[in-house]
Amino acid sequence: MAISLNVYLVTDGNGREAVEFYRDVFNAEVLAIQTFGEGPSSPDHPIPPEAKDRIMHASLQIGGSVLMLSDTFPGMEHTIGNHITVTVNTDTADEATRIFNKLEVGGEVKMPIQETFWSPAYGSVTDKFGVQFQISCTPNNA
Template sequence: MALRLVPYLMMNGDAAEAIRFYEQAFGAEVLFKQTFGEMPENPEFPLPAEAKGLISHAMLKVGETDLMFSDKFPGQPHQTGDQVTICISSDDKEKSKRIFEALQQGGQVKMPLQETFFSPSYGIVTDKFGVTFQIYTEDQK
């Protein structure tokens, strides 16, 4: 059962620029990059035009380490210093659930643990110390 902790940078509309910068600074390799406009459409929540070119998710390989990125969705608050979260990546839904439930004790759920188009079990929680974690379960196809 694999478990990894990955730094996740939440940017304020400049994720593409940051990716190019870190790609050069670290000699990093872009493993994945997707904009909100490239995501599957949800007719219940039409995508605003200003969001289409923003990065919904990207991953760089920096040496032996992964570094993830996303732009905050338009309208979401952004405060400098809050843009770094930790993504906990697991290959087991039950382990993800146990971790999520433990972290939410005395904390605040930002997004309930749920199935998404990119993960069988994903959620966001800020623990009682103010550290925000994204719990991501890898799809075992």
């Protein structure tokens, strides 16, 4: 049986910016992006004008993984939480450092990228969207 895990992020109206940011950081391919306005409509549940351009669903191919995200629907509470940590494993320290350096722009470094006993390059950063990342180089295992 094949099992894959995907990280799903929820943004607060800046989903399109997040898609472009992660596309650039990870050299990702945007697989899908759909706004609430592009989704099916129902007279019983009309889409308010302020929701039409928000992201209903997006997915990005990053190596062998898929990152998914959506915006909140207007009126829904958006909570930036610390319960989601995305672990990014690379096979070179240079790539780990490159990704870390891009994620830290506008974000907050929790642990600078550095050599640790388990990795030649490890760091922890919360990006400008409030998402926590652990970046780690794992040679021969990425």
